[in-house]
Amino acid sequence: MANVLLVDQVDGKNALVMRDVDPAQPGPGEVRYQVHAFGLNRADLLYLAGYHYTPTIIPSRVGFEACGIVDAVGAGVTGFKVGDRVTCLPIGKPVYSVAGEFAIMPEDFLAPWPEHLSTEEATSAWMQYSTAYYPFCELAQVGSGDVVLITAASSSAGVGAIQLAKHLGATVIASSRTTAKADFLRQVGADHVVTHDCGSLSDQIAALPIEGRQLSMVYDAVAGPAIASYADALGPKAQVFIYGALSGELTIECPILPLIRPGASIHLYSLLNMFPQPGALQRVKDYLGPLIADGRLRPLVDRVFPFEEAFAAFAYLEAGDQKGKVVVRTKFAE
Template sequence: MEDPIGDEVLFKVDAFALNRADVLHYQGFHTTLPTFPARIGSEATGEVVKVGDKVTDFKVGDRVTSIPFNTAKYGVQGEYAIVPQDYLSKVPKNVSVEEACSIWMQYSTAYFALFHIGSVKKDDYIFIPAISSSAGYGCFELARDAGATIIGSTRTSVKKEKLKQLGIDHLIITKEENVEKRLMELTEGQGVSFVYDPVAGAFCEEYLEALSNGAVVIIYGLLDPNPTLFPLVPLIRKKAIMDAYSQFNHVEDIDKLNECKGYILERIEKGALKPIVSKVFEFKDYKKAYEYMLSNQQVGKIVIKIN
């Protein structure tokens, strides 16, 4: 591993987390295109072993965890990683190694969507498709903490009981129920004011008529490989906004990033947020870990532990 320079921090990785973005990255479909030779991965935690000459926030021996950002140069999946200091935080005292590398993709993605774009507040009705994913559950936790009423969805009943145990009281099984009808029933005819959608494609048509006036729809993923057509008329009818969203477009603003860091760390330290780890794999089984992620069996984050 090369030495860190300038504002870079080198840390020995104890564990790293997998994300759908990693797959899109190596397939060439992500907004960040790889520059070869390239590494992948955005989330890891470990111990600082060396710092660049412009680093002021961290020192050797600090426990750190990385924050995803838009670059093809840095990847954290491996035994060592280098990350600029702005995109690191110290590990909160009340989380495990596995939880520490599962914080930032899910919470920072949801944070900017909920509070900077959606302005979600107490008593709002919000809809989170694919709520069993780490991103979906992270949004659920942040929105619940803010006092919103959350309606989640999952494709089949397989994960229903687990999701109920996690406190998700309003759940739509999309292969069995009419999404629009159930959303209107659960909101008592008001419709939802915020949608956090990683599916896109044709799925959008299933909920657009259940938006409230002035609703915000966040499209942050592409689980449906089919094109997402811009639904002009339904959006106009509801005075709604559809946002092609990436948290990468927000964390490049360091003031906004620091605001997000402060908020998330404070809520974790107070116990309001706690990452869920679905399964932990050994480093030698990294291929099995990716296969598990692509199988869609997980509820929460998939982690690979080095030590």
């Protein structure tokens, strides 16, 4: 038997619960691994609340990313064997959720656990970077000379995007609710920091020592009414990628003219819409794998909780005070 985390109905409401279950056997093309740690993401909170891209199934497991050691393989698996150390890419299907003491994943969504990464870093390696990969590398094709705004930048997704944008040569402006995390954001690579408690983001961006003072791209996890705060800073053909709703509003609220005048566009983006496209999964693994393996991209872990305190870990994530990834370790972690 193994403990896992699920979303289920408790007193008529969706709730996170811990249950002891019999580990399933992997099917054809699947790999089962003993989970050493799993990472928490805002996507988990959205799934628990029924607001995620993936419709919530009651009951079902939760969790998008984990690392561990293979203990069983299904028929036809050729890339992994029992005893291999692995980390996973997010697949976004409840049947393949990973929060618990075991997980099952199609072998295509697994990657080797880089030797230089700790347990906590290995579990955090793929979701933040693969989420950012498609907007930055394929859709907007960010490079030298581009100015990028990354909202909610102290989250693991934000930190990963800062690292990737700097690798691509862009100038990075990080935004946060307050100035409390400004020093941290500069330490992880942001060239400039703007905050909502200091007024309009557009006005703050206009005052920065950046040529043109206009945005090429926005990577926005907040959405809702917050879009209006940076709309006037959008440059010619700027692309805005909305990938979250931390504002609490499942809406897009912004003035029209600041987008029409520069020919800017808004994209409603989900990583899970990209993976089914032909070759997309392999491209992200081919591009990011070497960068993770040699340390050019390295996850930043904020806080680690033991599995017995998993509920506290989710509460900490929901409070929004983290700086990087929140990780839960299981009893199997070395």
